[in-house]
Amino acid sequence: MTILYSFRRCPYAMRARLSLVLSNKSVQLREIILKHKPEAMLQASPKGTVPVLIEKDGHVIDESLDIMKWALEGSQLLSSATSSMHLLIKENDDAFKGWLDKYKYADRYPEHSEIYYREQGEIFLEKLEQQLINSNRLFSDEFSFADLAILPFIRQFAFVDIHWFNQSKYQRVRDWLTNFIDSELFLSIMKKYPTWLESNQEVSFPENNTNITN
Structure with a gap:
C-alpha cells in the first residue's frame, strides 16, 4: 500500500491530507515527530521534510502540491x-x-x-x-x-x-x-494518531473513503 509520512500540524502535510480525504485513494499514514525523523523516510527523501508519499512501486513524491495532484488525479x-x-x-x-x-x-x-x-x-x-x-x-x-x-x-x-x-x-x-x-x-484530517515507529502497526488514512465536500 502507498505510504504517507506526515506531521499533524504542518500546513504542507495538511494540504496533502485534505486532498486524500477528497479523493478515492487511501494510504498508510505514518505520523512522525520532526525532531526524530524515521530513517526509512530519510532514505526515501533525504531533504527530511513532510509530507512524503511513497507509492507501491517505490516512487517517491515529496512535494505537497504534487501529492495533492496525485491524490486528486482525474477529479473535477x-x-x-x-x-x-x-x-x-x-x-x-x-x-x-x-x-x-x-x-x-x-x-x-x-x-x-x-x-x-x-x-x-x-x-x-x-x-x-x-x-x-x-x-x-x-x-x-x-x-x-x-x-x-x-x-x-x-x-x-x-x-x-x-x-x-x-x-x-x-x-x-x-x-x-x-x-x-x-x-x-x-476535523477529519486533524484526528490525533500515535507517532509511528518502524515497529508500529500501520494506520489507514482516510479511515473511510467517504467523500466530504464541505
Whole structure:
C-alpha cells in the first residue's frame, strides 16, 4: 500500500491530507515527530521534510502540491484548477510563507520586529480579503484546489497571535478560515494518531473513503 509520512500540524502535510480525504485513494499514514525523523523516510527523501508519499512501486513524491495532484488525479477539483488559482498558490508558497515564518519565529530574525513581519504578511491577507468579496471561498462557494492549498497556511498565520487576528480588519478572511476550521473536512484530517515507529502497526488514512465536500 502507498505510504504517507506526515506531521499533524504542518500546513504542507495538511494540504496533502485534505486532498486524500477528497479523493478515492487511501494510504498508510505514518505520523512522525520532526525532531526524530524515521530513517526509512530519510532514505526515501533525504531533504527530511513532510509530507512524503511513497507509492507501491517505490516512487517517491515529496512535494505537497504534487501529492495533492496525485491524490486528486482525474477529479473535477483538480481539472477545474485555473491559472489564477495556481498563481495565488505560488504567491502563498513563496512570498507569504517567507513572511509567515519570520512572523512566527520573529526572535530568530531580529532585523525587524514581529509587527513588521506581520504587516508584510498582511499584504497577502488583503489580497485574499478582496478575492472573497463575491463568494464564501476563494473562487466560488465551494472548496477549490486553491482553498485546500492555502487555508492551512492562513490558519498558521492566524494562530501566531489569535487575539490580533480575531480583532483584525480581515472579516472575510476570518469567516473563511472559521468555516474551514469548523468543517467536517478539516476535523477529519486533524484526528490525533500515535507517532509511528518502524515497529508500529500501520494506520489507514482516510479511515473511510467517504467523500466530504464541505
